[in-house]
Amino acid sequence: MMDEKEPPLLTNEAGCRQAGSVWAGHRLRTARLLLRLPTAADAESLPPLLDDWEVVRLTARIPHPYGQADAVAFVAEQERRRQSGQGVALVLERTLDGAVIGCVGFGLEADGTPELGYWIGRAHWGRGYVVEALRRLIRHLFETLGFAKVWAQVHPDNAASKRVLAKLGFVADGCGPCAMPERGESVVSPRFALERLEWTAAHVARPHVLVVAAALVDGDGRVLMTTRPPGKTMAGLWEFPGGKVAPSETPEQALVRELNEELGLDVTESCLAPVAFASHDYDTFHLLMPLYVVRVWQGTPTPREGQSLRWVRAARLADLPMPPADIPLVAILREWV
Structure with a gap:
């Protein structure tokens, strides 16, 4: 559950969000990436990455094939979700050249616990970008926004995603149904979770x-x-x-x-x-x-x-x-x- 001091409100005027919150559009930086809100300009960058069956086949809601209209709808939907306090999506922009390479984000469940989501273009697999981006987002969720726990659910065949979560310190947290409307199916997927107390212990031990x-x-x-x-x-x-x-x-x-x-x-x-x-x-x-x-x-x-x-x-x-x-x-x- 999220701490009572951090309800899912969006503005400083309401006295609920600290300065620098992703709810207010604050950008996060990692060693190699800028994590920012998606914009209308990203409608041209996303289709070349997502119109790839190998990237989206194990995801729940990304359509295939994927075109510019899908990207426009994604940007609008994510802005609506942010404004209504349902979640935040962040585009991964590479610092070196400004290229968009993927996306991470979170949605809030009924109990106020954030669920992580993420994907990355196939040309950028195996370089540690997703782990780097999620590590920064998780720190923001725990340290700045005050959540006590984060979790993620992955397709049972998605071995790469399981490895990502293991590197971040997530542990098995049961299983649950995962609807995949774009694929016309539902699967029972493993859940993984990370508690703030465990994250804090590891974070303070960093060199x-x-x-x-x-x-x-x-x-x-x-x-x-x-x-x-x-x-x-x-x-x-x-x-x-x-x-x-x-x-x-x-x-x-x-x-x-x-x-x-x-x-x-x-x-x-x-x-x-x-x-x-x-x-x-x-x-x-x-x-x-x-x-x-x-x-x-x-x-x-x-x-x-x-x-x-x-x-x-x-x-x-x-x-x-x-x-x-x-x-x-x-x-x-x-x-x-």
Whole structure:
């Protein structure tokens, strides 16, 4: 059941929803995704993903074949459901290129317990996107909206969906009938549930990671940005160069070492000026990242880990797709450059 302090109302004027609620259209970010409300523009993005029998054959309500009219109806229906407090659907938009790749969401049952739903386009299977998105949504349901439990029901043949729920900590919670009107059938499907108490215990045990980053500023006031190297989490996103602080290092020592290893730069004689820090929860770990401004160095920045480099005016930094932890630093950095 949902806590009494969080009834399914939609506006702050009613005194019921905290700021930042998905009921009010607040967006959620993960390492690689933006979770947002569907819009009319998505009517063109959804059919290429959902007009695929392998994607929808084990779902309960997605029609097949799937065309633009179905997408238009979906967007309108989800907005109606949100406005009436029945549930929220969130489109998965990839941060790197803005591509829509799937959808997650929840509906409220008669007892006020949210039921999860999700799907992803076949080209994006096996990359962990659904687990990443659901992990963020579940955190929002427990931490922000105050629900005590979430559950999901899957088709008995949907082994992939069962694996997703297992990774998220869900446990078996009985079985129940699942009507599939678009398929003309009904099946008995297993249910899985996750309690807030169990989620909280796992969440507080996540590791805390200390990294350090540098805003290298040249004589024209441009900032050096680098992409996350291939093979690493969030590969391709633009970030301030730096890296993890080893247990025996200070942040300044780690920054000197990382800039040499990543870019071939010597900053031992530079004044490392701390200007800000980021504290961000990535769901599986919490990151703390001090940012230093560096204006003097020896050598020419050279990518040593397969990353790309770009000198960017401070006013244009926000145009780059970045990891969530780096984004809040941009506004602060503009005041320094």
